[in-house]
Amino acid sequence: MNPHVSDIPYADLGPDAPVRVTAAFMRSHPAHWLALGFGSGLSPAAPGTVGTLWAWLSFMVLDLWLTDLHWAVLLPLAFVIGWWACTVTAAHLQVNDPGSIVWDEIVCFWTVLWFVTPAGPVGGLSVLWTQLCAFAWFRYFDAVKPGPIRWADARFKGGGWRGGFGILFDDVVAAFCTLLVFALWRFW
Template identity: 40%
Template structure:
């Protein structure tokens, strides 16, 4: 993030703090990966200490509110979908792990699958990434990557491969 953009945002602003994935999006290299890593303790805490309906409700709220969080931060930065905005990765990782039994193996597989879909962006993820705008545009490709990864991890579990 260049100096001019850095002056328009603040980690003291709770919206920016969340958009930057609790600061993980400010990593100089691979901020999306660091944003996904930052989501792992949240995923684990929700999986261990809440019920599935509460986990799903929090995931939906994180995804819907993420449209606003990412949109406000992008507007404040005056840059669409800056790589430091990683709340979409947090929401995508929450989606990936819906109803997945928690273990280090499932967390690792979920992380890998989500990053693959987020980076490669197969259709229709790539279409929405290019054609959706604002906070919705920032969020939707990672929401879909999370849904694809969710399908992949559940297929893996169903087939007994993990």
């Protein structure tokens, strides 16, 4: 059993059993708070979608105070710290890429919103409508995992730092594909 899990009261599930994701688990380590999206990953249904919605809401609040320079610093920092948090949390859960880890959706959707929001309306649409379209495309790419996203998802499977990066990497590709859709939309 993972030695870091031994201090969690419900972690005596056996050496091969994954740990259940609960509020108690989330509170047991700072990395869990971040990786589980401050609780949004605890959703019993569609935690990735709930995490993306949390990302959208938190972006709307943070964007009131953050400038483009702040976002340019925050996003890479959030990725690196998230890499650590996802690695630690996946190890504690004893699962390579648990669905309850939603920091990947959060940091990548923040990136999408940062790119599409300052540009204002797309094709005469309001900013909110633009963000809704970004949400729909990002969720499509993240959930369905067409071509390049499926490749990225399979590329870094496993435990440790490589696996922690892999948790984030397929969402980076999903964010890129979402931004590509917007670039093509604006081009035409």
